[in-house]
Amino acid sequence: MARAVAGPTIVLCAIFAVLVAADTWSSGGEIYPGVFAGSVDLGGMTPGEAEKLLGTRAVGSAGIRLVGPGEIVLEAGQMGARLDVAQTADRAYAVGRTGGFFERLGDRGRAFFGTAVEPAVAYDPGSVRAAVEDASARLAREPRPASVEVRNSEVEVVAAREGYSPDVGATAENVGQAIGNLRDEARLAGEVLEPEVSTSEAEAAAAQARRAMSEEVLLTSGGRRWELSPAEIGRSLDFAPADGALRVTVDRDALKENLSAVYAALEERPVEADYEVNGTAVTVTPGREGRRIEEEKLFGALEDGLSDGERRYAVTTVVSEPEFTTAEARKMRPTQKLGSYRTNYSIVQDSGARVDNLAMSSGAITGTLLAPGETFSMNDTVSGLDYNATKVIVDGQEALADGGGLCQVTSTLYNAVNEAGLDVTERSPHYAQLPYIRPGLDATVWFGDEQGNGELDMEFENTSKGYVLLREYVADDGYIYAEVWGVPDDVDVQTWSEPVYRNADSARWVTYQTYREGGKVLYDGVLHRDTYEALKDKKGKPIPADTVPVAPVDP
Structure with a gap:
């Protein structure tokens, strides 16, 4: 059996070897x-x-x-x-x-x-x-999405890429x-990045735009007529991608511009109610209703109807109320004195120039009306006036500077604001005790240097439910008066201060406040704590703090 298999195998190998040898000879050198x-x-x-x-x-x-x-x-x-x-x-x-x-x-x-x-x-x-x-x-x-362009009355498609x-x-x-x-x-x-809008989708949108621009559009209101030309309609169309297609909508700003004649004929702006101030008397200037086009109704009808061939549209108007109505103005009119305070300006021995400064800054404050939520800034109100150079306190020592007396005007108003129950948002004490205002009840201002650095301000917010009227004036009795007028309320505020210590070098005072509304105490505690350094005489020698006269809580 083995011999039977071996014989053919040997023959095949021999044949293969001969073929290889022949091929080797024929491919020699290649x-x-x-x-x-x-x-x-x-x-x-x-x-x-x-x-x-x-x-x-x-x-x-x-x-x-x-x-x-x-x-x-x-x-x-x-x-x-x-x-x-x-x-x-x-x-x-x-x-x-x-x-x-x-x-x-x-x-x-x-x-x-x-x-x-x-x-x-x-x-x-x-x-x-x-x-x-x-x-x-x-x-x-x-990728470049296909788009639609309108030129005059012609609609063109820009192919996608x-x-x-x-x-x-x-x-x-x-x-x-x-x-x-x-x-x-x-x-x-x-x-490969596919464009958001295909050319075929843009062609469909262009066909819709051509239908919308096929004829003039007639607008009517109360017997009056206006026309929109195909070119004006085209300028009022907008093409925006949406869900893989190009949606044809109305560009409302452009449409409103093209309807400027309609708006001029049919719309009337409302007149806001206002106030006229004459001393402490505040009278209401009545507001007036206006009229406006029902834009949503008109624009919605145009968006739905233009491509469907609708050519006639009625323009309807509604009453437009002023934001501040006469009724609201009457309700929020300041009629009651909410807080008042006075300080003695005759204590400070100075020329009439200081009294002139008091009168100028008080005059800038008087007649100020604050809406609910509005903030008053003393610096913004009284800066920029042509003040006289008078005595001021700089680092505890007397000096001459423009605007002497502004701090007394500020302190007087500050206490009237406290009594009115309004929220004081910024206040700084003086460097030293002053004879015209009780320590802890004072408030100083400074406009800062030429770059505005170091500015000190007195600010408060009108936290009442109505308008607030400020009034401040210099009287012939030697006092400066500040008043805060507003809507009647049931708020009672008491503010006072007491010394913690007073010695030759400095004094420490704590200020308290009790706030009642409707007879209920809402706050009763410390308002702030202040430290005052000693004043200095003309030679720079300290004046013991415990020798400076202390003004009463209620002058």
């Missing part, structure tokens, strides 16, 4: 058929012929062509690619000629069906990526593989 260097067929060539062919293929002057959108070729020099043609030809020629008999026999058998050797090629991956990045930058583009987002990493890898396989092209990896 690369065996079926041998490739990468993708280049070198079979049947002498090594010299293979070198010539390899020198003109793949990584030559033609470089690598990127297959994809656009036409871009990467040159070999860009990528640092180098092919050793002699070594590559030698590798191809060596197939079937090296190794033992059976190894050579196996290589020859594989070559019969096609076999490839690795080309002796090298390249710089960094240079390849840089070249791909440069090419990708030229190919990358955003696809975008492209290259994948640099994947493309660089494809180029590297092409170089290694001696191919002259590589696939450009990336993603």
